[in-house]
Amino acid sequence: MNGTAALVLGIVVAAVSSAAAQAPAGGAQTPPAPMTHLQIIAKDTPRPQLLQQMQAIAASLGVQCNYCHVMEGRGGRTDMAADDKPTKTAARGMMLLSREINSKLPETIGKVPEATTRVGCATCHRGVPIPKQIADVVSDAASAGGAAAGLAKFRELREKFYGGQSYDFTENGLLAPAQRTIAANKPDDALAYLQANLDYYPKSVRSYLVMSQAHMSKQDKAGAIKDLEKALDLDPHNAQAKTELETLKQ
Secondary structure, three states, rough: OOOOHHHHHHHHHHHHHHHHHOOOHHHHOOOOOOOOOOOOOOOOOOHHHHHHHHHHHHHHHHHHHHHHOEEOOOOOOOOOOOOOHHHHHHHHHHHHHHHHHHHHHHHHHHOOHHOOOOOOOHHHHHOOOOOHHHHHHHEEEHHHHHHHHHHHHHHHHHHHOOOOOOOOOOOOOOHHHHHHHHHOOHHHHHHHHHHHHEEEEOOOHHHHHHHHHHHHHHHOOHHHHHHHHHHHHHHHOOHHHHHHHHHOOO
């Protein structure tokens, strides 16, 4: 045995001996400390059940325990019962709110409790801490940097969350921001959103319909007619495209 191997073996033996010395007599494990400061969840909830609930909340928000609890890592403070973080207070409030909704749902929709769909954290959050619609996130980003910033935020979120349930990345995802910018008299921003949408969904009839509205907002009748004709190429039976095209050609 060379010197390095002997050193490694000595460390392992020392670690095992130390662990054995610290273990209670008879091999019994020290029970975990009881949960304290429970305010919403029943205080007599079994520990495994409580941990399962906490894990479900964390997964619903796409966060880890330290999002609500004081867990500062190596050398720092760990105090799961502390109320230092506003997110913990908010979580308690949301738990009470969901309980109230669930208690009222059966009577509201005329179903027995067993047949009523219950709401929970995942109902709104769907894997993100702040449950905002993609159109709102894009619009918030665009308020500071225009359509380019809005599209950059959309692509960032799409890269990270596509395939999950957090945001709507169907063809609808960029239609709402486009319609908002048309209403705000920013047709060029709308066209930027719509062209990006067509890059993802080349056969999106709705994108061409909204694009025609953006062109009309720019007083570009020829562009709007072209958009509607494209929409009809994709969907010859689309009543909205037919009606609007006939109106423009009169």
